[in-house]
Amino acid sequence: MFAKMDRIILHVDLDAFYASVEELRRPDIRGKPAVVCVYSGRTQDSGAVATSNYLARELGIRAGMPIAFAKRAAKGKDVVFLPVDMEHYREVSERIMDLLEEHADRFQQVSIDEAYLDVSDRCTGNYQCAEKMARDIKEEIKEHEGITCSVGIGPSKYVSKMAGKKRKPDGLTVVRPEEVVDFLRNLPVGKLHGIGAKTEEELNSLGIKTAADIPAYGLPGLEKEFGKNKASLLRDKALGIDDSPVEQKDKQQLSRIATLKEDTTDADIIYKKISDLCSDLNKKLQNKIAFRTISLITIDTHLQTQTRSETIPEADDACSVLPSYRTLIDRFLSENPGKMLRRVGIRVSGLSFKDAKGKKEQKRLFDY
DNA sequence: CGACGTGTAAC
């Protein structure tokens, strides 16, 4: 009989990634707080913070914050503000991900700066081995690319992710299977990966403050509040239960969104922007990805998002479906008379991948 | 059930 061995999974998170990469090529900003920004281009300083380095975080400057707020926090201090350069970060990321993949039996990149490595086979259940691997990986990335990362090790993706959050930057945290419940127990629910502001608020209002409070509340009670599905999800997060495999997933959708120079209700202005976004998306599609559903995304002056979508005969060229987008725009406008839009976007979904001969292929969507 | 729209979450 072969008992199913416990898995060992590493979560690798590149520290303050965009900022770290900038510090590498801009030695002059080292030792200073640095803020990497997405400028929206409508006014000076309109836009949001993509990443800040740890010195900037000490000033309270965090990802997602409006640039104008960050500037206020930086007032009088020597803080460097830089625009994002995604192309460059993607190059660096790609090289690092290639390094990481070498160390894994199974590999899953989850974003530009994060990946899971299943090392169960090569470490045969030995956490010492996994820890050594993590140190080797950290050293290798430091040596080859000059940046630090934080690694979490645990028996599942979720636990490794939570472990990694414990010590940053340049951290290494191991949570063994028998330690999982204790490790999570006293964490505030909002700290659990997958529990955001809304759910945190809802849990708190029930008197549920820490992870341990969740199972203590009882599954039936949770189900009344959250429904069967989410209730069991919450309980699993509290107890560190996660069987999801480390595997590269196919993309389900691709989208592009942009901020308008000025708020508008004008179909022609919107159409023009949509047409730009289609051209941009085509660079990604490369005539290799076909789609069956298109969506128009709108964000109004109050930052409320709405979508209008339509399933169409399969297409592989975003620009070729511009007439359908025009229809969606007109539909949206007639259903929302006078609504001022701030941002507009497009999305294609129902994707399938085509090979060189234009034939449909099964997997491989994640390559693009 | 498939299509569509919204909400939540994470980066």
Add this chain to the structure above:
DNA sequence: CCTTTTACACGTCG
């Protein structure tokens, strides 16, 4: 005075 991209769950409608 607030970016961008993706995923997924869920409610609703026909």
